[in-house]
Amino acid sequence: MTLTTLALIRHGQTDWNAQRRLQGSSDIPLNDVGRGQAHDAVDALAGYEWDVMVSSPLSRAAETADLIAGGLGLSVARRVPELTERSFGPAEGMQAGPELEALRIPGGFRGAESDDEAAARGLAAFETLAEEFSGRRVLVVAHGTLIRLSLGLALDRTLPSIDNAVLNLAHHHPVDGWELEYLNGERLTASAVG
Numbered sequence: 001m002t003l004t005t006l007a008l009i010r011h012g013q014t015d016w017n018a019q020r021r022l023q024g025s026s027d028i029p030l031n032d033v034g035r036g037q038a039h040d041a042v043d044a045l046a047g048y049e050w051d052v053m054v055s056s057p058l059s060r061a062a063e064t065a066d067l068i069a070g071g072l073g074l075s076v077a078r079r080v081p082e083l084t085e086r087s088f089g090p091a092e093g094m095q096a097g098p099e100l101e102a103l104r105i106p107g108g109f110r111g112a113e114s115d116d117e118a119a120a121r122g123l124a125a126f127e128t129l130a131e132e133f134s135g136r137r138v139l140v141v142a143h144g145t146l147i148r149l150s151l152g153l154a155l156d157r158t159l160p161s162i163d164n165a166v167l168n169l170a171h172h173h174p175v176d177g178w179e180l181e182y183l184n185g186e187r188l189t190a191s192a193v194g
Contacts, residue, residue: 002134002173003171003173004129004130004133004134004135004136004171004172004173005136005137005169005170005171005172006126006129006130006138006139006169006170006171006172007045007048007050007138007139007167007168007169008126008140008142008147008151008162008168008169008170009041009045009064009068009139009141009142009166009167010143010144010147010162010164010166010168011030011034011038011056011058011141011142011143011164011165012030012035012037012038012041012063012067012165013030013031013033013034013037014029014031015028015031016093017034017164018031020095020096021092021093021094022092022093022094022095022100023060023085023088023092023093023143024085024086024087024089024091024092024112024145025058025085025086025087025088025092026092026093027058027059029059030059030060030063030064034060034164037064037164038063038064038068039067041064041068041165041167042068042071042072044166044167045068045139046071046072048137049137050072050138050139051133051136051137051138052077052136052137052138052139053068053074053075053077053140054077054078054083054129054138054139055079055083055140055141056079056080056083056084056141056142056146057079057081057083057084058085058143061083061143062076062141064141064165068139068141072139074139080129082121082124082125082128083125083142083143084143085142085143085145086115086117086118086122086143086146087112087113088108088109088112089103089109089113090110090111090112091103091109091111091112115149118145118146119150119152119153120153121146121150122142122147122153123150123154125150126140126150126154126172127172130172131174134174144162144163145162147162147168148161148162151168151170151178151180154170154177154178155178155180159183160184162184163184163185166184167182167185168180168182168183168184169181169182
C-alpha cells in the first residue's frame with residue numbers, strides 16, 4: 001500500500017481576516033499582507049518535491065495557490081469546489097459580538113453548514129485526492145476552518161486554528177489512515193502525530 005502526502009495550506013490573509021470577520025464561502029480577495037505570506041510560503045515548501053497542486057476556487061485560495069505555484073515552478077492542476085470554505089450563512093461578514101452570538105447554535109450557526117457537514121465534505125475531498133494521486137505529493141491550498149475540521153475528523157481530535165499560508169503536512173495510508181507531521185509550520189512530536 002502506498003503513502004500519499006498532502007500539504008494543506010490555508011490561503012494568505014484578507015482584509016476580513018485582519019478585521020476578524022467570518023468569511024466562509026464569501027469570495028473575499030487576498031490583501032497585500034496575504035500576497036506576501038503566499039510568497040513567504042514558497043521557502044517552506046521548496047524543500048519538498050511536489051507532484052501536483054490544487055486549490056479551492058475562491059479567489060483568496062486560488063491567488064495564494066497561483067503565487068506559490070509561480071514561486072515553485074509549478075502550475076495549479078485544477079480548482080476543486082469541495083475545498084471551498086465552510087459556509088457560515090448569515091454569520092458571514094460578522095465580527096464577534098451579540099449579533100453573531102444570536103446566530104450561534106450547537107455545531108455552528110443558524111442557516112449555515114454545520115461543523116460535521118464541513119468536516120465530512122473536506123475529509124471526503126482530501127481522501128479523493130489521496131486516492132486519485134496515490135503515492136504522490138499533493139499541494140492543496142484551501143481554507144482554515146475546512147482544514148481544521150477535516151483533519152480533526154480524520155485524526156479524531158480537536159485542532160487549533162490554522163494559520164495563514166503555513167505548512168500543515170499530512171500523510172494518508174489506505175489501511176492505517178491519516179497521520180499529521182506538521183501543524184501550523186511546526187513539526188509534531190511522535191506522541192502528537194497520530
